[in-house]
Amino acid sequence: MTDKILEVRGLTKTYGGEKKPGAKQPTPTLDVLKGIDIDIYRGDVVCLIGPSGCGKSTFLRCLNRLEIPSSGSIKFEGTEVDEAHIDAVRQKMGMVFQHFNLFPHLTVKKNLELAPTLLKLKDKQAISDKADELLARVGLSDKADAYPKSLSGGQQQRIAIARALAMDPDVILFDEPTSALDPEMVGEVLELMKELAHTGITMLVVTHEMGFAREVSNRVIFIDDGKIQEDEPPQELFTNPKHPRLKAFLSKML
Numbered sequence: 506m507t508d509k510i511l512e513v514r515g516l517t518k519t520y521g522g523e524k525k526p527g528a529k530q531p532t533p534t535l536d537v538l539k540g541i542d543i544d545i546y547r548g549d550v551v552c553l554i555g556p557s558g559c560g561k562s563t564f565l566r567c568l569n570r571l572e573i574p575s576s577g578s579i580k581f582e583g584t585e586v587d588e589a590h591i592d593a594v595r596q597k598m599g600m601v602f603q604h605f606n607l608f609p610h611l612t613v614k615k616n617l618e619l620a621p622t623l624l625k626l627k628d629k630q631a632i633s634d635k636a637d638e639l640l641a642r643v644g645l646s647d648k649a650d651a652y653p654k655s656l657s658g659g660q661q662q663r664i665a666i667a668r669a670l671a672m673d674p675d676v677i678l679f680d681e682p683t684s685a686l687d688p689e690m691v692g693e694v695l696e697l698m699k700e701l702a703h704t705g706i707t708m709l710v711v712t713h714e715m716g717f718a719r720e721v722s723n724r725v726i727f728i729d730d731g732k733i734q735e736d737e738p739p740q741e742l743f744t745n746p747k748h749p750r751l752k753a754f755l756s757k758m759l
């Protein structure tokens with residue numbers, strides 16, 4: 506049985522068009538997503554690629570309602586991702602950002618413990634044990650009591666991934682997790698993501714790392730002009746791109 510974890514139908518997102526009090530005209534509109542349909546299955550590792558500004562971040566952010574879709578429907582594990590269900594959805598949908606977004610005033614370990622503690626998911630000892638286990642898993646046990654700013658970018662991103670894992674998510678969304686890193690730190694983060702992928706967790710990864718997409722993902726999705734233009738296994742998409750814009754995009758990337 507294939508287990509569908511996400512179902513997206515007719516998703517559109519238009520920015521702008523707000524009428525500000527006193528303004529004569531509404532703000533200009535920009536149609537970013539023009540009808541996205543996709544099913545994601547448990548265990549999928551999906552890489553999302555496409556030119557800058559094509560709406561990759563907007564798409565990921567609509568999935569966990571950091572942006573409100575203009576129309577269409579998103580179901581996560583059978584539950585509509587709407588205002589009424591968003592807290593429950595976010596518990597099972599982790600997110601890792603380009604700029605880590607760790608809490609600067611909390612130690613590394615407290616960063617991992619915060620959300621499970623606020624949500625009273627487990628007792629204090631179990632939350633602490635889980636944080637220790639995750640710190641060991643990302644190779645940063647010695648940084649438990651350090652503050653984020655004392656860590657390298659690569660270490661901060663590994664902590665951000667551990668923090669997402671502290672909630673035992675069913676899917677993790679990654680928005681260009683290595684784009685803000687110095688080149689020498691990209692490898693350690695990609696390596697951790699590769700290990701994660703092998704655990705079978707569902708991952709959606711916006712990335713420009715074509716090597717990672719090729720090696721680790723089972724699907725690569727090319728977004729352009731507000732739509733999914735191709736959705737193929739990496740060996741097919743990279744060796745036999747069909748869409749002219751994908752060909753042009755890849756020739757610039759590789």
Ligand code: ADP
Pocket residue numbers: 520521535537555556557558559560561562563564
């Ligand atoms: P990508 O992640 O593929 O680079 P984004 O989803 O960030 O693209 O952005 C898609 C388009 O929407 C861009 O033209 C961007 O400038 C615009 N955009 C993104 N966020 C907003 C916003 N909050 N308000 C208005 N326009 C936005």
Ligand code: MG
Pocket residue numbers: 561562563680681
């Ligand atoms: Mg983006």
